[in-house]
Amino acid sequence: MSSLAAIKERIQSVEGIGQLTRALQAVSSSQVRQFRLLAEETNPYIGMIREVIGDVYNEREFYDEFPALSDPDDSLPVLIIFVSADRGLAGGYPANVFQALTQLERQIPKPKKYVSVGKRGREMLLRRKRDLVADFSQLSSAHSFYDVSTLAEMVSRAFQAREYGEVYLVYTEYVSMGKLTPRSKRLLPLMDLLKEGGEAGAEKAKEARGGCIFDGDPQEFVFSMMRRCIRMTLFNAFVSAKACEHTARMLAMNQATENTKKLLGDLTLEFNNVRQQSITNSILDIVTGSSAMMKD
Incomplete structure (x- = not known):
């Protein structure tokens, strides 16, 4: 049986862990609200951009100059932007989004290159010998729309140059506190994004009859809108993924806190039993000694 001092030391250790898990849970809870609101605020702007691009979708003369509006070139490699966790203690969140990546990989037989966002994602890709061409882990804590501009610009220009x-x-889409959905979507060509916009995207584009009037160079306009669409879509995905990461961490820390409470209860019960046994033994020693003295 453990000594009272050893059990007391374990109780103090578990109490310290409980304080840490409660603090992490509180921090993640506040971060969830912040990133969830950011994701919700960007949705109307993304829909507006998709609507504008949808209006020029049937301007066929632009297709050769703009691969973003045409069918994909199967002779070129594929770029995959992988958004994962930046820190640990997030339960199964990193493993779940990586499973979505492996499912996408099985659907794409072409050569693949990768861009990582999040330290955990970078480690996963390197450990599995993926062809990592860039790492933007600093964006995993981005709060500003302009923080993703470098990545969006790199992706847009590389695609436009037919690399x-x-x-x-x-990434992982935040649906609700109890539903974090790993997703894969095609950013470029843009048609998949336009279809997500419903009538504001591909459906509205089909109704257009070449009635667009451009002020300035139409090619420059379309390229500019493409970059804006990619930039906002990436930003929305990043903040949604951060909301998911903090939700997963909050739930994991909540479970850890409950486990520490249960363990504290077990240790307290053990401590009381050991102390009671110690007191009983002391009383027995006193009684035994008294009996021996009385016999003498």
Whole structure:
């Protein structure tokens, strides 16, 4: 049986862990609200951009100059942007989003290159010998729309220069506190994004009859809108993924806190039993000694 001092030391250790898990849970809870609101605020702007691009979708003369509005080139490699966790203690969140990545990989037989966002994602890709061409882990804590501009610009120009035939994004979408959905979507060409916009995207584009009037160079306009669309889509995905990461961490820390409470209860019970046994033994020693003295 453990000594009272050893049990007391374990109780103090578990209490310290409980304080840490409660603090992490509180921090993640506040971060969830912040990133969830950011994701919700960007949705109307993304829909507006998709609507504008949808209006020029049937301007066929632009297709040769703009791969973003045409069918993908199967002779070129594919770029995959992988958004994962930046820190640990997030339960199964990193493993779940990586599973979405492996499912996407099985659907794409072409050569693939990768961009990582999040330290955990970078470690996963390097450990599995993926062709990592860039790392933007600093964006995993981005709060500003302009923080993602470098990545969006790199992706847009590389695709426009026909370095890649398709660009995919793998991340986790925040649906609700109890539903974090790993997703993969095609960023470029843009048609998949336009379809997500419903009538504001591809459906509205089909109704257009070449009625667009451009002020300035139409090619420059379309390229500019493409970059804006990619930038906002990436930003929305990043903040949604951060909301998911903090939600997963909050739930994991909540479970850890409950486990520490249960362990504290067990240790307290053990401490009381050992102390009671110690007191009983002391009483027995006194009684035994008294009996011996009385016999003498």
